[in-house]
Amino acid sequence: MGKRKFDPFIIVGLSISITAMFVAILLHGMPLTTYVDIAAFLIAIVAPFGAAFVSVPFEYIKDLPNVFKVIFSSEDVDYSELIETLVTTAEKARREGLLSLENDIQDIAEPFLRKAIQLIIDGTDPEIVKHIMINDMEQMELRHLLHKKFFDEWGYYGPALGMAGALVGLIAALSGAEDRAAVTHGVAIAFIATLYAVFMSNAIVLPMATRLDMKNQKDILIKTLMLEGVLSIQAGDNPTLTREKLISFLPPKVKEEIAAKKEEVGSK
Template sequence: MKKFDILTPIGLVLGFAMIMLGIISSSGIAGSLYFIDITSIFIVIGGTLGALLVNFNLQEIKSMPRVMRVAFSREDTKLSNLIETFVRLSDRARREGLLSLEAELEDVEDKFIKKGVLLAVDGVEPEVINDIMNAEISAMEERHIKGRTLLEKAGEYAPAWGMAGTLIGLVLMLKNLDDPSSLGPNMAIAILTTLYGVLLANLVFLPMASKLANKTEQEVFFKQIIIEGVIGVQSGQNPKLLEEKLSAFLSTEERKKQGIEEIEVPEGMEEKVQ
């Protein structure tokens, strides 16, 4: 279940607020208006967008707002709940058989779990289940990388276009050295475009891309645990052993919170416990 990730807007607001506070504290509210330059904004945003249009196709560009929205959401999935789900499925499968799990899946929201369990119910070999589900993970990673690359490239292009705006401003300034009144506006273009490019790259595009990469890693981690759980359920593994196996993915603190104690199974006894 997706929830709003409040840390992203807090980070953006905090970053811009600290910058504005620094500007206002040194130049006052009236002086902060000097840091707004429409020409510089057009150069950075227009140049960055133009570079993205050259680099990507129209369909990928259209997906950029959707990709950025992902940085404002989070999956409300707890590893302990995931383990409880597979312990419950394993217990029912041992008592009533794998076919009984179809009814149990009505209460499961995760489509990846449903797919794996249904494959198990259909009698698909564990190796095949592993291959199918890992192929889906790989496809998901590729989709996420493509979306994330948009932000990473925008983060590369924005400072470059800021520098281009700086060069434009310097050229205009040098060509009009005989007109002192034009030096200030041209210098503003020269400096502010670099500032805008750096801010967009290092406060918006690159942090969002990094956050999406972290989300992908976390999702892959959870899906790998799901694969282990599905194969454990299909093989008729003892629920207690399956719980212990999946709990290896929990941190020590989480294990203590769940009251999970480590159990040692003597070598050669695992099959008997099952």
């Protein structure tokens, strides 16, 4: 597994969205303070955040600091290196037997792969190994999906509660119909709340949910490669067959990169 590092591109994307909004406001010749309203902020941004808390169990909510770290980071995975590690392990297992892998198991940093290899060393039936490891993958995916659901719900409730903010503003405007300033302020709250909610949901929150979904798909692919590799090792497959089997799971672009790397090594 690659090392997780800060991804500057998410800051670039957020900066573009926010800057575009500010520039659009300034182009209309209005001061930014015109668009600042605490009441609208509370209704359109804080309230949807609280509503999202209600929709997801607390055990997943308390992971939010780590989830934000995941959102703002990226992980470079060398699929070629992972596959070659599994192929090398397959070669050793065929040559020296599965028990020979016990000496190497402590050097495996990835807990999922270490657990799978330990199971085959212990002589666990292949179907049971597959069942146990798929259960682990499903629990990982459930955790990831619930984290994503928090952001989905936050983004979903935002525009709806933004409309509630609009109603609050209109009620304030109508209740002070005799006071022109009160009417103006009430209408401003109505539109500002809607603006806050729509922008927050569509420019910030929902893109974060999409980012979490992509990371989940990547993690599933990595775990699938590990599981299929271990099952192939246990079955005593030819290492070349193991390599081709694992490569078949990869997206076309990654396959091309691996093929290019193989040609580069072969030409030396």
